[in-house]
Amino acid sequence: MDIAITGLRRSFGRVAALRGVDLTVPGGMFGLLGGNGAGKTTLMRIMAGVLAPGAGQVSIGGHDMTSRAGRRAVQRRLGYLPQDLGLYPDLSPRELLDYVALLKGLDDPAARRRQIGELLDTVGLTDVAGRRIKGFSGGMRRRLGIAQALLGDPTLLVVDEPTAGLDPEERIRFRTLLAGLAGHRTVLLSTHIVEDIAQTCHDTAVLTAGQVIYTGPVTELTRAAEGATWEVRTTGAPPADGVVVSAVNSGDGFRYRVVSPTRPAPEAAPVPPTLEDGYVALMRRHASTRAAEPATRTAARARWGRR
Amino acid sequence: MTGVRETLAVARYEFRMQIRKQSLWITVGLLACLLAAGRFGMGPRYAPAPSGAPAREVMTRWAFLFSVILPIAFGMALADRLLRDRRLRTAELLASLPPGPAGRLAGTWLGSVTATGTPALLAMLVAAGYEAVRRGDPATLGWGLAAFAAVLAPALVFVAGYALVCPLVLTAPLFRVLFVGYWFWGNLALPVTLPTLTGSLLTPVGSYAASWLLGTPVLQAGIPGPLPFLRPAPTTSAAAASIALLVVAGLLPLLAAGLLRTRRHPA
Numbered sequence: 001m002d003i004a005i006t007g008l009r010r011s012f013g014r015v016a017a018l019r020g021v022d023l024t025v026p027g028g029m030f031g032l033l034g035g036n037g038a039g040k041t042t043l044m045r046i047m048a049g050v051l052a053p054g055a056g057q058v059s060i061g062g063h064d065m066t067s068r069a070g071r072r073a074v075q076r077r078l079g080y081l082p083q084d085l086g087l088y089p090d091l092s093p094r095e096l097l098d099y100v101a102l103l104k105g106l107d108d109p110a111a112r113r114r115q116i117g118e119l120l121d122t123v124g125l126t127d128v129a130g131r132r133i134k135g136f137s138g139g140m141r142r143r144l145g146i147a148q149a150l151l152g153d154p155t156l157l158v159v160d161e162p163t164a165g166l167d168p169e170e171r172i173r174f175r176t177l178l179a180g181l182a183g184h185r186t187v188l189l190s191t192h193i194v195e196d197i198a199q200t201c202h203d204t205a206v207l208t209a210g211q212v213i214y215t216g217p218v219t220e221l222t223r224a225a226e227g228a229t230w231e232v233r234t235t236g237a238p239p240a241d242g243v244v245v246s247a248v249n250s251g252d253g254f255r256y257r258v259v260s261p262t263r264p265a266p267e268a269a270p271v272p273p274t275l276e277d278g279y280v281a282l283m284r285r286h287a288s289t290r291a292a293e294p295a296t297r298t299a300a301r302a303r304w305g306r307r
Numbered sequence: 308m309t310g311v312r313e314t315l316a317v318a319r320y321e322f323r324m325q326i327r328k329q330s331l332w333i334t335v336g337l338l339a340c341l342l343a344a345g346r347f348g349m350g351p352r353y354a355p356a357p358s359g360a361p362a363r364e365v366m367t368r369w370a371f372l373f374s375v376i377l378p379i380a381f382g383m384a385l386a387d388r389l390l391r392d393r394r395l396r397t398a399e400l401l402a403s404l405p406p407g408p409a410g411r412l413a414g415t416w417l418g419s420v421t422a423t424g425t426p427a428l429l430a431m432l433v434a435a436g437y438e439a440v441r442r443g444d445p446a447t448l449g450w451g452l453a454a455f456a457a458v459l460a461p462a463l464v465f466v467a468g469y470a471l472v473c474p475l476v477l478t479a480p481l482f483r484v485l486f487v488g489y490w491f492w493g494n495l496a497l498p499v500t501l502p503t504l505t506g507s508l509l510t511p512v513g514s515y516a517a518s519w520l521l522g523t524p525v526l527q528a529g530i531p532g533p534l535p536f537l538r539p540a541p542t543t544s545a546a547a548a549s550i551a552l553l554v555v556a557g558l559l560p561l562l563a564a565g566l567l568r569t570r571r572h573p574a
Contacts, residue, residue, distance in 0.1 A: 048403040072405055080403040086396025088320075090327050095320070102316035103404040148400070 001077070001156045001186045002026060003047070007056035010042050017042040019210035020056070029182035031201035031218070032190040033279060039210040040190040041083050044160040047188060048080040060156065074156065076105065079149030083160040083190075085141065089134035093125050093144050096133065097151060104152040119147040123177070139170035146177065157187040163196055175200055198275040206282060213286050218275055225259055225273035225281035232256040232268045239264035243280050259284065313406035317414020318421070325388070325422035334380040335426035342372050343434070362438075362446035363453075367520040369434045370454035373427065374513045375495070378462045381423050382486045385470035386479040388419045389564075408568040416561055420467045424460065431455045457520060457546070458513035461553040465511040468557035472564045498532025506530035507537040508549040509556060519546030 242260025435451030506527035514526035
């Protein structure tokens, strides 16, 4: 299911969440990366048809998401796992899935039961299928969340921060499950956990302050930090230049990983970048460009003012 | 999937979730038992029908005995049903599914109202069974259902509309407090003491329907007071008008909420 977005804007009161997003998602597993407040969830909610776009064009599988009919058409082929997933505590997983299946239009009881059984098995909840959800852990709730999203075999899966709050083992399991689902459908994965994108997506987009600042292969984003990633071993303070990505106490001092366009310290050694380094380098570059913009504008105004 | 199927699907699970609410069963059960036990001290109108009274009178007396207080329990039990999706954070997931806000609202209303009415209906059937055995008259079962439909069901529909919608603006605890105040003011306080709708067509306690079933005015039906056009003599047509008005008045807030939700959430 192809997604094409041009000039998408969305505000909440005076706060602009999306400021002209342009994005093309070809299919398969696609990552959406960005910090808190970048606008990821707003974009995901628009994709899921929960929010109407403020301005611009959003086309999903040829359906216009600015129209109610378009949003309804997409919702019939959609699986959505919201960031803040709420479930009815008094229902069992089997009942919740049956409820969602009915709302998705799966009217045949036998087919519905069969699909629910298969999905409970896929997410490993068959043993607790009859228990009330109120006693479930965060991981079990997330797995149930993905099961409900997969009901009706959707061609578009929108998953927003699916691994937030999960323990490492659950996170890896969940990630693997998601990657396996991308075979014949579009999976849109939004997260601020870079590792999740690195392990599952071929292509990604980076969103900051409501704008897409990068879109392309994950490997290309990693290359943004090529020649700018350093390891510094020191017993002193961390280097003042650049962004410290990690700090490890090695007993006899610290080992810092630093992203900086210039050598941050005389003893710094270049190392191959990871996706996280690429992301940091991109964000840093973007921040410095934005910081330079007002100064350029002020200088331009001053020049015009003198004339 | 048609709109009707969507609504029925929501209603099915709303019913299931509401019927499992222990507080609903405890409150309605306790109040019904207290009313049944205390009816001898509540005045001649609430006292058991004399032996030999027709089944219609026997069961109407039970219905208006229950209608004095049970609708308060309806209001309490329904006050959180629309807020709950916001509180449990299920609203986001539901909004991503094909049924629109109007279908979901209609389903929530249908499911939660039928579930909320179930314990009261059972209370009426228990009373009808008791009377059938005691009086040897199985017709009490049929009249029990009829009295429930004429007296208690319109009260439930009326109360449900406001109990579901008002908490969206007022919050559930505040609504519950105000609702209890309204119930005593609007149904039991006499117009001679303060301006009230008691005894009018819009009194959900069911005075007109009960008067029609009994063939004699009860619960201040038609008593002089404010808005005299709402206080005709209790006749068959006045009872029908009262039931219709209560149902329509109960559906109005839902209609308003449905329109508002569709406009606010155009998705």
